Amino acid sequence: MRPYRFHFFVCEGKRCAARGSEGIRELLKKRVKEEGVKDVKVSKSGCLKMCKETGTEGEYSPAVVVYPQGVWYRNVKESDVDELVERHAKKGEIVERLLYFKL
Numbered sequence: 001m002r003p004y005r006f007h008f009f010v011c012e013g014k015r016c017a018a019r020g021s022e023g024i025r026e027l028l029k030k031r032v033k034e035e036g037v038k039d040v041k042v043s044k045s046g047c048l049k050m051c052k053e054t055g056t057e058g059e060y061s062p063a064v065v066v067y068p069q070g071v072w073y074r075n076v077k078e079s080d081v082d083e084l085v086e087r088h089a090k091k092g093e094i095v096e097r098l099l100y101f102k103l
Contacts, residue, residue, distance in 0.1 A: 005039040006089060010076075011063040013047025020078065021062035027078050028064075031085045040089045050074065050100070063100070070103025 010016075010025035022044070029042040050063045050072070064073040064084070071094055076084070080098060087093040094102065 003039070004041045006041075006069070006092075007067045008040065008042045008084075008089070009045040009048075009065045009067070010042065011046075011048040011050070011061065011065075012044045013049075013051075013061075015051050016047075016061040016063055019062050021076075024062055024064070024076055024078055024081060027081045028084065031081055032089055035085055035090065037085065037089050048072075064098075069094075072100040072102070073098040074100040 008028060010021050010028065012021050012025065025042060025044050032040050032042055045065070048063050048065060051061055061074070062076045064076050065071065066073070066088060071088075073095065076098060080095070083095055087095050
């Protein structure tokens with residue numbers, strides 16, 4: 001396995017999936033590949049428990065977590081993917097408007 005600079009995990013738990021997280025993950029993978037960003041991996045995850053922990057019943061979904069930084073994004077939409085690729089995947093910049101918290 002080659003080392004990755006960033007690993008994006010897209011929540012595909014029940015609430016996030018109901019809000020289109022699978023399409024977000026697929027588009028994120030596609031755009032990372034199209035942009036030639038070889039040191040970034042995109043994977044699905046099970047429920048990240050963000051909604052349960054905050055008691056928001058899905059208000060913060062879909063969620064995306066980026067490691068090793070420990071950056072948690074919320075309310076991600078397909079329309080946000082290009083910005084995530086351009087700013088975070090390519091430049092290492094946090095997209096503040098989507099940020100829930102950073103470890």
